[in-house]
Amino acid sequence: MKKYRISDSELVSLYINGDEDAFKELVLRHKNKVFTTIHLIVKDRYLAEDLLQETFIKAINTMKAGNYNDEGKFLPWLLRIGHNLAIDNFRRSKRYPTVMMEDGTNVFNTLEFAEKPIEDQQIKRDSINKLKKHIQELPESQKEVLIMRTYLDMSFKEIAEATGVSINTALGRMRYALINLKKKMKENSLAYDKNNYPR
Numbered sequence: 001m002k003k004y005r006i007s008d009s010e011l012v013s014l015y016i017n018g019d020e021d022a023f024k025e026l027v028l029r030h031k032n033k034v035f036t037t038i039h040l041i042v043k044d045r046y047l048a049e050d051l052l053q054e055t056f057i058k059a060i061n062t063m064k065a066g067n068y069n070d071e072g073k074f075l076p077w078l079l080r081i082g083h084n085l086a087i088d089n090f091r092r093s094k095r096y097p098t099v100m101m102e103d104g105t106n107v108f109n110t111l112e113f114a115e116k117p118i119e120d121q122q123i124k125r126d127s128i129n130k131l132k133k134h135i136q137e138l139p140e141s142q143k144e145v146l147i148m149r150t151y152l153d154m155s156f157k158e159i160a161e162a163t164g165v166s167i168n169t170a171l172g173r174m175r176y177a178l179i180n181l182k183k184k185m186k187e188n189s190l191a192y193d194k195n196n197y198p199r
Helices: 008-016 020-042 045-064 074-092 117-137 140-151 156-163 167-196
Strands: none
Touching: 008 020, 008 045, 008 074, 020 045, 020 074, 020 156, 045 074, 074 140, 117 140, 117 167, 140 156, 140 167, 156 167
16 A cells, blocks of 8 residues: 555544554654744754654544544644644743833833832732733734744744744734733733722
8 A cells, every 4th residue: 555645634544443554654744844833933953853742642642532523634733733832832931031012112111010129029920920811811813923923032934934824914913912912911000000009
């Protein structure tokens, strides 16, 4: 049997029915594309290799559990798993870089900090947690671009390639993400200030 002539859908069916070689063929076909997608995001070869392996493990578990819906789109499904794992890796990290608005100002400029140093540290920690919460509340497409651009330092060309959209679409999503984030931070600042630091 020459598996290179068989479609991905047929290989998936063969694997689900016990043909381990079928999955090996799927890995050989698609590992480079999946690796490239992950590497674009994490920019670390060793981490990308780990996440590549995790991607295929997750695919195996999903198929063996009978939760894979074959719509003839195995590769896009696989790329989405890898992409999500790369983004999730960021979410588990403890990096909190500055989120800059379109006008070049720091998003934290929308927050009021106490003058006392001890309180200042606690408020900043609280503010970082609130910022992360607000980012998670953004629409998925906006959150994705914001994370890739701000936290992962990806160019808009890289973001466009990793998400499968045009550069203009990526730019637009980033713009709306910043607008929505700034709005959330301003609303939070007013409530926070009123409740904790009445004037």
